[in-house]
Amino acid sequence: MATLTSAAxxxxxxxxxxxxxxxxxQSSVWRWVVMIIAGVYFLVPLYAALRFAGLSGFKEVFTTPxxxxxxxxxxxxxxVTWIVSMLLMIPTTVYVHLRMPGLxxxxxxxxILPIVIPPVVLIIGVLQVMPLALRASVWLLALEYVVxxxxxxxxxxxxxxxxIDVKTLTEAAGSLGAGWLSTMxxxxxxxxxxxxxxxxxxxxALVLGEFTMASLDLKQTFPxxxxxxxxxxxxxSVAASIFALFVTWVFLMLITVIATRQSRRTGGGEVxxxxxxxxxxxxx
Amino acid sequence: MTAKANxxxxxxxxxxxxxxxxxxxxxxxxxxxxxxxxxxxxxxxxGMSLDIAPGExxxxxxxxxxxxxxxxxxxxxxxxxxxxxxxxxxxxxxxxPASKRDMGMVFQSYSLxxxxxxxxxxxxxxxxxxxxxxxxxxxxxxxxxxVGLSAQAGQYPHQLSGGxxxxxxxxxxxxxxxxxxxxxxxLSALDAKVRLQLREQIRTxxxxxxxxxIFVTHDQEEAxxxxxxxxVMSNGKLEQVAEPAELYTRPATAFVAEFVGxxxxxxxxxxxxxxxxxxxxxxxxxxPGGSGGAGSPPTEDSPTSGPVDVLVRxxxxxxxxxxGGNGIVSxxxxxxxxxxxxxxxxxxxxxxxxxxxxTALAMAPGTSxxxxxxxxxxxxxxxxx
Numbered sequence: 001m002a003t004l005t006s007a008a009x010x011x012x013x014x015x016x017x018x019x020x021x022x023x024x025x026q027s028s029v030w031r032w033v034v035m036i037i038a039g040v041y042f043l044v045p046l047y048a049a050l051r052f053a054g055l056s057g058f059k060e061v062f063t064t065p066x067x068x069x070x071x072x073x074x075x076x077x078x079x080v081t082w083i084v085s086m087l088l089m090i091p092t093t094v095y096v097h098l099r100m101p102g103l104x105x106x107x108x109x110x111x112i113l114p115i116v117i118p119p120v121v122l123i124i125g126v127l128q129v130m131p132l133a134l135r136a137s138v139w140l141l142a143l144e145y146v147v148x149x150x151x152x153x154x155x156x157x158x159x160x161x162x163x164i165d166v167k168t169l170t171e172a173a174g175s176l177g178a179g180w181l182s183t184m185x186x187x188x189x190x191x192x193x194x195x196x197x198x199x200x201x202x203x204x205a206l207v208l209g210e211f212t213m214a215s216l217d218l219k220q221t222f223p224x225x226x227x228x229x230x231x232x233x234x235x236x237s238v239a240a241s242i243f244a245l246f247v248t249w250v251f252l253m254l255i256t257v258i259a260t261r262q263s264r265r266t267g268g269g270e271v272x273x274x275x276x277x278x279x280x281x282x283x284x
Numbered sequence: 285m286t287a288k289a290n291x292x293x294x295x296x297x298x299x300x301x302x303x304x305x306x307x308x309x310x311x312x313x314x315x316x317x318x319x320x321x322x323x324x325x326x327x328x329x330x331g332m333s334l335d336i337a338p339g340e341x342x343x344x345x346x347x348x349x350x351x352x353x354x355x356x357x358x359x360x361x362x363x364x365x366x367x368x369x370x371x372x373x374x375x376x377x378x379x380x381p382a383s384k385r386d387m388g389m390v391f392q393s394y395s396l397x398x399x400x401x402x403x404x405x406x407x408x409x410x411x412x413x414x415x416x417x418x419x420x421x422x423x424x425x426x427x428x429x430x431v432g433l434s435a436q437a438g439q440y441p442h443q444l445s446g447g448x449x450x451x452x453x454x455x456x457x458x459x460x461x462x463x464x465x466x467x468x469x470x471l472s473a474l475d476a477k478v479r480l481q482l483r484e485q486i487r488t489x490x491x492x493x494x495x496x497x498i499f500v501t502h503d504q505e506e507a508x509x510x511x512x513x514x515x516v517m518s519n520g521k522l523e524q525v526a527e528p529a530e531l532y533t534r535p536a537t538a539f540v541a542e543f544v545g546x547x548x549x550x551x552x553x554x555x556x557x558x559x560x561x562x563x564x565x566x567x568x569x570x571x572p573g574g575s576g577g578a579g580s581p582p583t584e585d586s587p588t589s590g591p592v593d594v595l596v597r598x599x600x601x602x603x604x605x606x607x608g609g610n611g612i613v614s615x616x617x618x619x620x621x622x623x624x625x626x627x628x629x630x631x632x633x634x635x636x637x638x639x640x641x642x643t644a645l646a647m648a649p650g651t652s653x654x655x656x657x658x659x660x661x662x663x664x665x666x667x668x669x
Contacts, residue, residue, distance in 0.1 A: 165393055171362050172395040172453075174382040176409035176460060186408075190399035 046245075049238050057239035064236055070225035071244075073138060077221065078207040080142040085153045085203055086196065088146065093157040094188055097166045104158070111154040114147050119212040122147065127217065141219050145207050152202040160195020197259040201252055208248050311339030311496045312373050312463040314359070319368035320520075321354055328354040329365065330520035339494040341487065342525075343507035346517035347543070352500045353468060355517075359498060360466050361385050372463055383412075388457025388495075392469040394449050396441040402428060402452045403437040409460035427455040430489065447478035454486065458493065465490065465497040471506065483510055504544050508532070516540045538665035541595050548601065548635040549668065550657075552594040560664055562594045563610070568661040595663040598624060598638040602656045605646050609654035611635075613647050627655055 061067060096103050114122065123144060127135060134140045166188065173183040189196070214221040220228070222244060230237035314336040321329040328351045336342050344352040357363035359370055361382030369376045377385055388409075396405050407424035415423070428437050431451040441449055450470050457465060467486070471479045487510045490497050501507050507514045508528040515525040516539070524536035535541035542549075552562035560569045603611075603625060614634065615626035623644035625637045635655060639647075647653060 164398070165395070168391050168393050168395045169397065171360075171382070172389070172391060172397070172456075173408070174362070175360060175385075175387055175389040175466075176456065177383050177386075177412035178408070179383055182412060187397050187399075191397070193399075 046242070049242055053235050053239035053242060057235040058243070060233075061236050061239040061243060064229065064233075064240075066220065066225050066229065067240065070220050070222045071247075073220065074208055074222040077138070077142050077145060078204050080139060081145040081149060081207050082200055082203050084142065084146045085149055085199070089150070089153045089157055089199070090189070090192070090196070091184075093154065093161055094166065094184070097158075097161045098170060107154065108158070111151050113151075115151050119148065119210075120216065123213040123216045135217075138219050141214060141217055141221070144213050144217070145203075145210065148210070148213070149203045149206050152206065153199040156199035156202060157192065157195050160192045160198070163195075164191050194259060197255055201255055204251065204255075205248060208244065311337075311494045313338045313371075314464055314496055314498070315371040316355065316359070317369045317371065319355065319358060319365045319370070321351075321358065321363065321365050327351075327520045329358070329368075332368070332517075332520065332522055334515060334522060334525060336496055336498065337512075338496055340512045341490050341497040341499060341510060343499045343501055343511035343514045344517055345501055345504055345507040345514050345543075348502060350517040351520040352502075352517050354520075356466055356468055356498055356500045359464065360387055360389055386460060386462050387464045387466055388460055388462035389466040389468065390450065390453045390457050390470040392472055394441065394446065394453075394473070396444075396449055396452055396456070398441050401438050401440055402433060402444065405441070405452055406456045406459050408456065413460065424455075424459060427459050428452070430458075431455045431485065445478075446474050447482055450474065450482060451485070454489070458489070458495070462495065465495045467497065467499040469501055472501070472503070479506075486510065508544070514544075516543060518543075535663070538595065538663070541663055541665075546598050546636060548596045548598065549593040549633075549665075550596060550629075550635065551631065551633060551667065552592050552664070554590060554592055554664075560592060560594060560662065562662065563655060563657045565657045565659055567594070567657065567659055569664045570661040591667040593665050593667050594657075595665055596635075596657060598636045600657070600660070600662075601635060601637045602658065603627060603637045603639055603647070603653050604656075605651055606654035607652050609652045611653050611655045613649050613651045613653055616644060616647070616649055618644075625653075627653060629655060 092107075096107055126140070126144060130140060169187050169191070170183055173187045178186065209223060210221070211223040211227065214224045215227070222240075226237050226240050226244065229240065316332055316334045316336075319329045319332045320327070330351070332351065332355055334342070344355060346352045354363060358365050361377070361380065365378070369378050371377070372385070396402075397408065400408065403421065403424050406427050407420045410420040410423060425434065425437060428434055431454055433448060433451055433455070436444060436448060436452075441452070444452065450473075453470070470486075471482055474482065483506060499507070499511060508531070511528065513525055513527055514531050516523045516531065518539050524531060524540045526534075526536070531540065531544050535544060541547050550562050552560045554569075555561045555566055558569050559566055561567075599622075611627040611629045613625055614628045617624045617626075618641060619638075621641060622638045623641045625639060625644060625647060626634055627637055628634050637655065
């Protein structure tokens with residue numbers, strides 16, 4: 001992905017410099033037109049939602065039954081999904097990079113499956129075969145989310161590993177006396193930080209917004225609660241949606257800022273939400 | 285040779301900072317015994333044996349794919365041998381994992397840990413050995429000082445130049461006081477000037493510490509200038525292991541003769557037992573590896589009849605302007621004190637001849653010249669088409 005972009009960038013650059021000599025006005029007008037259209041597209045619905053909810057809606061949302069518990073459930077699910085995903089995917093991607101680079105293509109194919117198969121199909125299939133004890137537990141949902149998040153997590157981690165020379169770093173650590181655990185913990189992981197953060201952002205955003213699976217599994221996560229409540233009091237429901245949007249946004253910004261600060265120290269670039277994630281995952 | 289290396293090391297030690305005392309004083313002997321390793325149908329190593337004396341710097345030289353890196357990686361423990369053994373201090377280490385072998389390694393690609401400062405990189409091996417933090421830091425600082433990078437201790441790898449990174453990598457490898465120092469083309473990513481400086485620095489440091497060192501390179505100049513002995517490899521086998529001067533003057537095989545330095549091939553005829561006629565001169569045949577003395581018997585594999593090639597270095601030929609001579613100057617390269625002439629002989633053979641630059645002035649391209657060969661013993665190889 002990275003090589004593609006840079007190659008394209010180089011090819012384009014001579015034309016770029018030509019364009020720069022043109023009068024500035026034309027391109028900056030277009031820039032503003034695009035900005036305004038995009039702004040209207042995103043902000044008008046938000047504004048409408050704000051108008052509709054009104055101040056009273058926001059006041060009431062926090063005291064509405066189910067708000068706290070459903071939000072808390074979603075946050076816990078995000079945390080568990082994140083932990084399981086990382087424990088599963090980091091060793092897998094590192095191992096594949098080191099020992100079975102030939103398998104990377106296959107893994108890429110396998111990990112794309114959850115995107116191809118609709119969540120409805122996934123969850124119904126799982127509900128059919130799962131033992132009752134697990135079906136009753138909320139954590140089944142976390143396991144489902146691990147599967148759902150796999151394409152994003154795998155791609156983010158894979159791209160991060162491709163950016164460092166895992167083999168040489170591992171061998172260097174090995175020759176200095178580091179065992180597997182030390183090598184992972186002190187050498188590989190710290191240098192995958194940006195990739196891990198990217199994966200984290202994608203997982204958190206996915207879990208906090210997932211509706212289909214949660215509702216079919218009859219678990220009241222935050223998105224499910226919003227939809228259910230919508231039928232009782234649309235105003236409060238809309239206020240909750242805006243609140244959820246805000247919380248997610250604050251959370252992602254926080255991760256980005258912290259990650260960038262740490263990455264700058266060791267020479268990595270700025271961390272934006274999708275730096276490490278290859279483009280095909282963004283659409284979803 | 286080893287004795288000489290140790291002498292120099294001891295002499296340098298007098299002036300050395302206290303750090304020198306921390307290096308393994310008498311080095312570790314290493315032996316490779318009959319190593320073989322195949323990757324599919326390709327034999328990367330085909331029965332390689334080599335004894336390395338304590339404190340010796342040995343260079344493994346050869347074209348890419350000759351097996352030199354595989355040999356190094358087997359010693360390091362990153363690669364296994366299909367058969368054969370690696371003896372360090374007399375003990376077979378084949379079953380010992382890389383992390384327990386106590387071998388410092390410097391890699392071709394930059395291998396510093398990007399998340400650690402130069403100081404922490406150097407201290408990493410000590411940290412893995414559970415050395416106390418204060419001791420670790422002072423030892424790491426000492427080693428950084430030894431490679432001349434005290435001022436960069438707090439910097440991260442991305443803030444260092446390529447040469448500085450390799451020096452930190454060298455300090456990091458030496459910090460664990462390794463039995464053996466393994467250098468896998470550590471200079472090949474650097475620019476020419478830095479490469480030259482670092483070459484000297486590595487050699488000085490290695491002699492001061494007396495660490496047994498294996499240096500893998502495809503650059504003959506590097507190998508010849510740094511090593512106590514050079515092992516030339518081809519097709520997974522050691523063709524010859526010898527001191528640099530001997531390698532150049534008395535190559536054991538045609539491969540070594542042509543791989544090390546510049547070599548001319550001249551078509552010739554075997555005139556009789558042990559003699560060959562080339563450029564009208566009758567010369568004694570020494571077959572590769574011969575003693576070089578007149579009348580020394582040809583080795584078993586040197587050809588005894590028919591068309592052969594004689595191998596002569598550019599400085600071994602004579603050339604003088606002569607109308608109606610046996611060659612025409614086709615090119616002239618000024619190299620400083622000497623100038624290298626390319627001369628086209630009849631039969632489309634091109635030879636290179638080194639002459640003093642003053643003499644070369646009279647031989648511009650196009651000049652007719654007479655190329656000759658003094659009646660010295662010459663190396664002979666089967667005719668190459």
